[in-house]
Amino acid sequence: MTPRTHEAQDVQALVESGFSKLTEACFLLLRVRDAAAARVWLGTAPVTTAADLHRHVPVAMQVALSAAGLRALGLPELILAEFSAEFLAGMAGEAQRSRRLGDVGANAPEAWHWGGRSTPDVLLALYAEPGGLAALRASTATQAFAAGFTTIGDLPTSDMQGREPFGFADGISQPSFDFAGRRTPGTDADLAYGNLLAAGELLLGYPNEYGRITDRPLLDAGCPGAALLPPAAEDAGRRDLGRNGTYLVFRQLAQDVQGFWRFAAAHSDAVGLAETMVGRRLSGAPLLPPSAAPIRGVGPDPDDIGLNGFTYAADPDGRRCPLGAHVRRANPRTGDMPGGVQGPLAQAIRMIGFAGAGDPRDDLIASSRFHRILRRGREYGRTLPPDQAAATDTAPMPETGLHFICLNANIQRQFEFIQNAWLANAKFDGLSGEADPLLGNREPFPAGQATDGFGRLCGLPRFVTVKGGAYFFLPGVRALRFIAGASG
Numbered sequence: 025m026t027p028r029t030h031e032a033q034d035v036q037a038l039v040e041s042g043f044s045k046l047t048e049a050c051f052l053l054l055r056v057r058d059a060a061a062a063r064v065w066l067g068t069a070p071v072t073t074a075a076d077l078h079r080h081v082p083v084a085m086q087v088a089l090s091a092a093g094l095r096a097l098g099l100p101e102l103i104l105a106e107f108s109a110e111f112l113a114g115m116a117g118e119a120q121r122s123r124r125l126g127d128v129g130a131n132a133p134e135a136w137h138w139g140g141r142s143t144p145d146v147l148l149a150l151y152a153e154p155g156g157l158a159a160l161r162a163s164t165a166t167q168a169f170a171a172g173f174t175t176i177g178d179l180p181t182s183d184m185q186g187r188e189p190f191g192f193a194d195g196i197s198q199p200s201f202d203f204a205g206r207r208t209p210g211t212d213a214d215l216a217y218g219n220l221l222a223a224g225e226l227l228l229g230y231p232n233e234y235g236r237i238t239d240r241p242l243l244d245a246g247c248p249g250a251a252l253l254p255p256a257a258e259d260a261g262r263r264d265l266g267r268n269g270t271y272l273v274f275r276q277l278a279q280d281v282q283g284f285w286r287f288a289a290a291h292s293d294a295v296g297l298a299e300t301m302v303g304r305r306l307s308g309a310p311l312l313p314p315s316a317a318p319i320r321g322v323g324p325d326p327d328d329i330g331l332n333g334f335t336y337a338a339d340p341d342g343r344r345c346p347l348g349a350h351v352r353r354a355n356p357r358t359g360d361m362p363g364g365v366q367g368p369l370a371q372a373i374r375m376i377g378f379a380g381a382g383d384p385r386d387d388l389i390a391s392s393r394f395h396r397i398l399r400r401g402r403e404y405g406r407t408l409p410p411d412q413a414a415a416t417d418t419a420p421m422p423e424t425g426l427h428f429i430c431l432n433a434n435i436q437r438q439f440e441f442i443q444n445a446w447l448a449n450a451k452f453d454g455l456s457g458e459a460d461p462l463l464g465n466r467e468p469f470p471a472g473q474a475t476d477g478f479g480r481l482c483g484l485p486r487f488v489t490v491k492g493g494a495y496f497f498l499p500g501v502r503a504l505r506f507i508a509g510a511s512g
């Protein structure tokens with residue numbers, strides 16, 4: 025695979041690859057026990073970069089740091105303050121944020137396995153070809169590593185062969201990125217749904233869908249060690265600590281596979297119901313045929329067109345794919361000005377992602393190009409086929425689910441917007457009384473509004489429970505070396 029990012033040797037490989045051939049993986053949650061020793065290890069940690077992807081890569085290591093971790097490593101507060109507010113606050117750091125994310129009731133951070141009461145400092149992601157993980161773990165656990173870190177969590181993963189635990193094909197729809205900067209966002213072409221996004225929606229230091237460079241940590245060029253970092257694109261007097269980095273959102277989501285299929289089995293067409301809740305067939309096939317017009321950023325591979333070359337324009341009432349189906353909520357595939365929005369002011373409001381009241385459909389389904397994420401999750405636990413999961417005499421399963429991971433340049437506008445406005449909210453696309461059928465916590469949200477419906481059904485049980493989570497910064501390699509050297 026040829027790297028597509030310009031500065032591939034500076035970009036952690038996860039940005040370009042989900043390491044699908046490295047089917048063994050684990051996520052180590054680390055606490056800094058000795059800052060000086062931790063910095064020494066980070067200064068030479070063998071991080072796999074996008075430049076490595078042109079050759080055979082049998083193992084990979086990625087390093088991400090939380091705000092608590094940057095602080096524990098001794099990064100000066102003045103530099104820390106340059107990171108985004110939501111990253112600094114943390115996923116579970118504020119009651120308001122928890123409410124918006126749906127992390128209340130059974131999902132409340134107080135009950136999480138990790139990340140609820142205190143955030144891990146470092147996320148170390150290890151990936152290996154079949155049979156290779158044990159050796160990678162052993163080679164990572166050097167004396168230098170142990171001097172710097174305590175492992176406070178060790179999250180295993182399972183290879184479910186491209187399916188998530190409910191049994192659906194996963195990892196199908198992903199945005200593609202215009203690393204070459206050929207496209208100009210915000211032209212008439214964006215009136216139609218597109219799947220090709222500005223690089224700055226993923227990587228810090230590049231123009232985003234607004235044509236601006238997303239806020240990121242910049243330093244005075246005179247700061248010790250700053251010469252390691254590239255100059256900021258818009259201000260040569262400053263150095264860019266963000267460039268080629270991105271924010272990594274991690275959520276451990278336990279799935280009640282038996283509850284899901286037993287609920288579905290109580291209805292005449294169990295698989296049909298499950299497929300409408302997801303919005304795709306078990307095989308991953310979409311519920312809608314490909315659009316007549318090509319979609320920018322989809323294809324030319326016919327498989328890609330078959331799986332991702334559709335929009336919901338021909339299905340405004342959700343007859344083929346329910347308006348509230350998981351994939352339709354997670355990416356409503358609208359262009360900039362979906363039906364009925366006229367006039368420059370209304371269009372401007374739509375374009376920044378906040379539509380007003382009035383028509384009940386004129387809600388938060390604004391243009392999808394500002395709210396996309398790159399998913400890099402891995403499954404954990406046991407596989408159980410739907411018919412066995414639906415049987416009432418099967419033994420309870422060990423905890424099984426998804427280590428949901430996504431990358432984005434702006435956690436608030438991308439991950440948090442999707443999670444809050446599109447998935448958790450009862451007010452979506454004219455719907456009421458329901459939230460995401462897979463992910464909803466079934467608590468009233470916003471205040472007093474029921475969320476346990478789905479179409480004509482009501483009383484949906486909770487199928488997914490949040491068990492942990494945190495926000496991390498996945499730095500560029502130069503930024504990682506700077507953090508290792510400049511702190512203290």
Ligand code: HEM
Nearest residue numbers: 188192193194195196197277351354355426428442443488
């Ligand atoms: C256990 C939890 C989850 C399950 C079982 C699940 C399952 C799925 C499945 C089966 C698909 C369709 C296949 C694909 O396109 O890859 C999908 C798509 C997607 N999911 Fe999830 N998902 C979960 C959590 C989440 C979360 C937490 C988010 C975001 C906050 C999310 C965002 C998306 C997005 C953006 C898509 C692609 C939609 C599109 O572009 O058509 N998912 N998910």
